[in-house]
Amino acid sequence: MKEMASLLRIVADETRLRVLRLLSETPLNVTELTTILGLAQSGVSKQVGTLKKAGLVRERREGLKTFYRLSEEGEVPEEGRPLWALLMDRVRSTEDSRHDLVRLADVLEAREGDTPGLHERLLAPGESWHAWSRMIMTLLPTMERAVDLGCGGGILTAELARACDEVVGVDISGSALSAARAHAERVGLTNVRFVEGDMTTLDLPDSCCDVAVLSQTLHHLPDPMVGLQVAARLLKAGGRLILMELLPHDEAWVTDKLGHLHLGFAATDLESMMEDAGFRITSLETLPPSRSERFRAVQACAVWE
Missing domain, CATH: 1.10.10.10 (Winged helix-like DNA-binding domain superfamily/Winged helix DNA-binding domain)
Structure with a gap:
């Protein structure tokens, strides 16, 4: 007994x-x-x-x-x-x-060997399962539609699809979207669709989404405010913005090799940009790096009102 x-x-x-x-x-x-x-x-x-x-x-x-x-x-x-x-x-x-x-x-x-290359490993602060899981947990239990702006290979898009009825992944890179589609098919998701193109010309109606995600997207945009404005256009009143970005760093090689246009953002600058775009910030947290990571990331959640 x-x-x-x-x-x-x-x-x-x-x-x-x-x-x-x-x-x-x-x-x-x-x-x-x-x-x-x-x-x-x-x-x-x-x-x-x-x-x-x-x-x-x-x-x-x-x-x-x-x-x-x-x-x-x-x-x-x-x-x-x-x-x-x-x-x-x-x-x-x-x-x-x-x-x-x-x-x-x-x-x-x-x-089995399909491990990330050097650049993907170095970017782990914003692309780790731990960080993404924490982001997903900030969402409400049931969401109708989410949009992943700058979805890349679609790993986070697939995670969102398990919390939402429908997810739209958007990226300007056709090769990235090919990988995203393959991943969604591999894990058996049928409620995801991917759109190739500039997010500013995205053919989605205003106020159609419950969640908008910008995960390491702003540093690829000439004007980071544009990404926040697109998210604001797509969100319903009370919809949530989930943001993940790199903090300032001096790894200049990412400009040529990864297409970064900004070497990270200060948390205070991100806070100001979100507020200027009309969001009410509900949380903002700097994520601690592991010993092997060169980058640090900041995670934020905000509400569109």
């Missing part, structure tokens, strides 16, 4: 259940789990440690990395085995409401 009570206490946590669901599919390391869950690595490590201590997961080393796998039924303390079998049966059959399995597929694809 003691083992059963202990098991019930341990699994009475959503994050641990999500970890167990993922490990029931394949062994993963903490970095991969962090990417999928969109949580702080320290918190994920703690939850995995709790599961390991309880005998519910096992670890194995591969070179410098440690991978965790789900314990086999025979590896679980004997008294808790019947409950463990029932629990895992329910966990595997539960609806993937947070779309962890979709992100798992992306992680496994990256593991």
Whole structure:
């Protein structure tokens, strides 16, 4: 009875259940789990440690990395085995409401060698799953339409599609949109459409969107205010702007290699621009970089009134 009570206490946590669901599919390391869950690595490590201590997961080393796998039924303390079998049966059959399995597929694809190049890794502050997950969590539960202005390869567009009835991804780059369409098809999304062209000529009616996203888009525009004005035109009253931008930096190579027209923006300047465009800012936060990142990013949420 003691083992059963202990098991019930341990699994009475959503994050641990999500970890167990993922490990029931394949062994993963903490970095991969962090990417999928969109949580702080320290918190994920703690939850995995709790599961390991309880005998519910096992670890194995591969070179410098440690991978965790789900314990086999025979590896679980004997008294808790019947409950463990029932629990895992329910966990595997539960609806993937947070779309962890979709992100798992992306992680496994990256593991197989389809990893980002140098420039994409360097831009991780604004293109990391952790940062994007935090942005998605600022949205209201149900949205009819979102527009991703400057959607690039469409990774964030796909995330938005899981929170909205319809998403429109806009980008001036045809090659980027080809990748975006391929990604949306790969993950089975049918409520996304992509539009190639300048956002200022976008054929969408005024006040048609609940959410507008500008994720690392303003630094590609000659006049950053234009992006904010387009977002304002498209948003309904009370609609939300989700903004992610790089803070000022001295990496001048991005001008030639990545087409950046601005070397980041001060948070105070972004705040002023949003207010000048008619937005009421509800949050603005500088995201901390990891040791490997050259750039820092700022995230903001604002309401169009």
